[in-house]
Structure formats: C-alpha cells, structure tokens
Amino acid sequence: MSAALTLTAKHTVSVEIGGATIALHTVDPSFQRAIENRYAGFLGSSADSHFVFDIDLCDPSESGPADDELHLQMEKGEWLLQRGNFRARWNPESRRGWIHQTYSSYAVDCVLRIVHTLLLASQGGFLVHAASAIRGGKAFLFAGVSGAGKTTISRLAPPDATLLTDEISYVRREGNQYLACGTPFAGELGRAGENVSAPLCGVFLLEKGLQNRVEPVGAAEAIQRLLRNILFFAEDPELVQLVFQSACEFASLVPIRRLVFVPDPAVWEIIR
Amino acid sequence: MPERYIARSTAIAARLLGGEMMVMSALDSTFFTLNEIATVIWQAADGRTPLSEIVANKICEEFDVDRERAQRGAEQFVDELSQHGILLVSNQPLLNSCPPQENS
Numbered sequence: 001m002s003a004a005l006t007l008t009a010k011h012t013v014s015v016e017i018g019g020a021t022i023a024l025h026t027v028d029p030s031f032q033r034a035i036e037n038r039y040a041g042f043l044g045s046s047a048d049s050h051f052v053f054d055i056d057l058c059d060p061s062e063s064g065p066a067d068d069e070l071h072l073q074m075e076k077g078e079w080l081l082q083r084g085n086f087r088a089r090w091n092p093e094s095r096r097g098w099i100h101q102t103y104s105s106y107a108v109d110c111v112l113r114i115v116h117t118l119l120l121a122s123q124g125g126f127l128v129h130a131a132s133a134i135r136g137g138k139a140f141l142f143a144g145v146s147g148a149g150k151t152t153i154s155r156l157a158p159p160d161a162t163l164l165t166d167e168i169s170y171v172r173r174e175g176n177q178y179l180a181c182g183t184p185f186a187g188e189l190g191r192a193g194e195n196v197s198a199p200l201c202g203v204f205l206l207e208k209g210l211q212n213r214v215e216p217v218g219a220a221e222a223i224q225r226l227l228r229n230i231l232f233f234a235e236d237p238e239l240v241q242l243v244f245q246s247a248c249e250f251a252s253l254v255p256i257r258r259l260v261f262v263p264d265p266a267v268w269e270i271i272r
Numbered sequence: 273m274p275e276r277y278i279a280r281s282t283a284i285a286a287r288l289l290g291g292e293m294m295v296m297s298a299l300d301s302t303f304f305t306l307n308e309i310a311t312v313i314w315q316a317a318d319g320r321t322p323l324s325e326i327v328a329n330k331i332c333e334e335f336d337v338d339r340e341r342a343q344r345g346a347e348q349f350v351d352e353l354s355q356h357g358i359l360l361v362s363n364q365p366l367l368n369s370c371p372p373q374e375n376s
Contacts, residue, residue, distance in 0.1 A: 218290070218292075219290035219292055219294075220292045220294055220305040223289070223294055224294075224303050227301075227303065238298075240285060240298040240301060241285040241298055244285035244296045244298075245285060245287065248289055248294070251289065
C-alpha cells in the first residue's frame, strides 16, 4: 500500500508571480527540486493556487528542438500550447492544465509566461520586454528589444533601487492604476528580480545615445513601441484585440517617454 | 470606374487616442496610424455609403481639398488598407459587415 502511494505521489511546487499562484505537480522529486531552485524567491503556498498544472516528463528523443516556433490556439475552451520541447493544455475555466515536456525548467518558464500573458490580457495587464525597478516607492519600466539596454540600465541602478527584472516585466492593472511586479524571468543579468510590486509611474523607451535625456513621445508612437515589446501571440485575433485595447488604456494613464542614455550611473538622476 | 463600398473589418482593433486613429490588424499585427483625412474615411466606412459620397460629403466638406485629388488619395488609402485585410472593399454595399464604431 505504501509502495503504491510512493509511486503515485505528486510533488508540488507553487510559483507565485504578480499575485497569481500556479501549482506545478510532478512525480519526479528531483524535478521538483530543480523547479524550486529555478523559482527561488517566487515560491508560494499550494493552498493559494489559482491554477494547477500536472507535469508529465518525457524522454528528449520524443521532443523537437527547444527553439521551435510556439503555436497557441484555443480549442473547445482549452488553450493548446506547443513548442519543440513541450506540449501543454490549459483550461481557464477548470483552472487546470497539463504539460508534457522534457526535463528542463525552460519549458515550465514558457508555459508560465504564456499562462500569465493570457491571464493578464483578460484583466488589462501584460508581460512586456522591459527591465523594471522600484525607487522611492515608484516603479519604472525600461522597454526595448534585445540590445536596447535593459540589462545595462539595470546594472546602473543605484543601491536604493529594487530591481524587478532586467528582461520581462509584469504589469497588472488595478482600477485606474498599474502595478509593476517582480518576475523570475532574467536576462543577461542572470538573476531573478525581487518578488515585490509598486505603482507604475512611467515607462521609458530605451535608446542608446551620446548624452542622457528624456524626450516626449506621441501617443501613436508610444503605443506602437509598447505593442512591439508586449508578449502576445498573434494567432488568436481576440487576444490581439484585447492586448491592443490594453496598450491604448495603459498609454492613456501612464506616461511613456523616450530615454536616450549613455551607460553611466548618472542616467538614474533623470528617472522620475 | 465602378462605385466602391468600404467597411471596417471585424479582424481589427482600433482606437482614437490624442486625435490619432490607431488601427491594428488582428491577422498579422500590422499597425497603422491614420491622419485626419484617413480617420474620416475610416469612420465613414459603414459598408453602405459609396466611397465617392464619403469623399464628396465628408472630405471635401471638412478639408480644403479638390474632389479629384481627394478621390485619388482615398482610393490609394483604401487599396493599402484592404491589402492588409483592414478594410473590406466591394462594388456592392457590404451589409452586415461593419463592426461598431471604435472607442474614442
């Protein structure tokens, strides 16, 4: 009896990002430890889980390359996610899902990003390619594509700034304001952000230049640049519309400006 | 030239913000910012009003532009947006094809 229980026992890791907790079940205790290490600082209680995923590990020979294109589609009330090294299903109504993947936390990372993207889209928020930090109780986002300077601006942050991420920022809507929340999704900095949040007071579109300055940006350019950096999956027209409307709402409530900067700590003196 | 009727596609997201109309295709995520004249055409694209009538009654009435030039510009604008599936174009009225007016 106890042997049978041991064989079927599920090990749970609950990952809490942006106030939403996702419980991950696995029968493999070493994979449980790997996930716990990956999401250290973002572990929550399974009792508070908003969603539950069962992870089914497979042999690498069963999967394709990790950099395969992601496919995402809604079918009969379930989101179907597929990439080379994983397949996943998620039913938002039952709040349950399943991941068939190789022994890699990268697949879990992808699923978490997608689930949070879908979750935030329905609430007017989004994940965005941006560094973010809190200073003086205010959160600031630094958006840009790869190479724009997200990690650089994070490295230049003064000691009294709390880094939320140098790669993917979490923006949650609460009434007429937005919160920036820490994420475990790190870029070149190689370390997770702090699991805290603060009201978002401004977005800076990063641009490397010869001197530090902040420039105004028109509404259309702000939205276009923001959309370019928001994580979403264009295969689903309804989702595209949701994200577009969210970006427009966001731009009407949060100042979006261009930050031209040189890699010098003095740039933080004009962040306010 | 036969009459043309235009209607906004349902596979788009659009928003008027700060006086600028922004339109994004939900099919290929192409993003457009429309100028004042293009916005007037966009807003009048109800599938029932001929393009020539939009040009005569909206464009030429509200802007200082001669009809022939306005018609040429409108045709060009319609062709471009229709290529991205953002506007539907037909020689017949496009009934039941127009989504509600976007938020301002």
